[in-house]
Amino acid sequence: MPATQTKKSLHKRHDDLAQANKQLEVLSGGIFADGELPTFAKKIKETNQFPLRPKKLEILQINVGYMCNQVCEHCHVDAGPDRKEIMTWETMEQCLEVIKNTGAHTLDLTGGAPEMNPNFRRFVEEASKAGIKDFIVRSNLTIIRANKKYYDLPEFFKKHNVHVVSSMPHWTRGKTDKQRGEGVFDKSIKALQELNAVGYGMPDSDLRLDLVYNPNGAYLPSDQAGMEKDFKKALMEDFGIQFHNLFAITNLPIARFLDYLIASENYEDYMYQLVEAYNPAAVANVMCTNTISISWDGWLYDCDFNQMLDLKVNSKVKHISEYNEDVLNDRNIIISQHCYGCTAGAGSSCQGTVA
């Protein structure tokens, strides 16, 4: 039986770390409590970047639910087939109202596997009418091959000019399956070939296909451009696959990745790596400065990570039902030690490096 079907989320296991406050305790305790490492707030104060404030809103990121067909080891969402948090059509309608009036140029749908939301297609159809410049769906690829009802997703994405951003941890089967579950590599390759077949990822195509790389353990990503070259060469030579860009994303010490760091006794070393790689230039462009994250139940957050830590925006406006962009943009961004993950080295965001 594939590993993806035997694993359970932290929530399902009733693990302590399924609770946001327990994760925040870890992130504020130990080496940060005794001053061995500076807190993120202290660090950004050194360069007068505290409090962190939003710039112009560019990206609306909507998490349509935590259900997923995979149970990846590093998942910061703690997503999986056993998660039942799914955005309702009522909340989607509230999101559509916001999408029609937003100043943001990018709409970014994420999950879980967003395609598993029963109203996903209806939502995409409606949202694509709003004229947003860049409409991203974060697809885990295997969903396209998971069930017959998803086989036509490449055509569906094409019809609505969706920008597909997909996780692909490595160009080798071993590394990919270890992180994402047995059989994931082969299914992902097949899905990429099907996306290519309808025009996604081809050099001159407007149908954007980007891949996301994140390290397969307790180390940081480096050299996004070099990794992109390697991915392109290997995927082309081995499978004839093409794609546009590779985003190298740092694993943040949250949820299942935090659980892994602690269980493998890598937590302290990893936090040291993040703090040592701190880059003040990346702070100016971290994604929380240009993004609003919306959860399946309509709450508003500075980013998807703060969503998972249940750190709602520090604003009078906290829910999609009372959405007001001007009020929201006048807020201080909530930070903790996980934020070091976005400011290490060349920085990290859902759009790759930032510095």
Place this chain on the structure above:
Amino acid sequence: MANNNYYDPADLRKFGKITEWSEELGTKFFDYYGKVFEEGALTAREKALIALAVAHTEQCPYCIDAYTKDTLQRGVTKEQMMEAIHVGAAIKSGATLVHGTMMMNKVNKLEM
């Protein structure tokens, strides 16, 4: 001393502190070190692999720790890492065996 071991993984984090007891030399060393590993005629990844091989021939635990992580970060595969170590091992054993010619010369000179 915090413990009774000669080597402590946590000491690797303190490497930068050698500058505290000899600032000028320490700073010069780290400037040089940083410069060496910059992208040049060799890529940063090629340099990291060389460093990994040398770390093993030098049998320096700190260097092995650091350059295993560094090469992983640069997307180097396990197979590539092991091949690099074999290069180091081949040179080490070759260096031993090539001295065999000295022994042979000496034997030939001493024996009638």
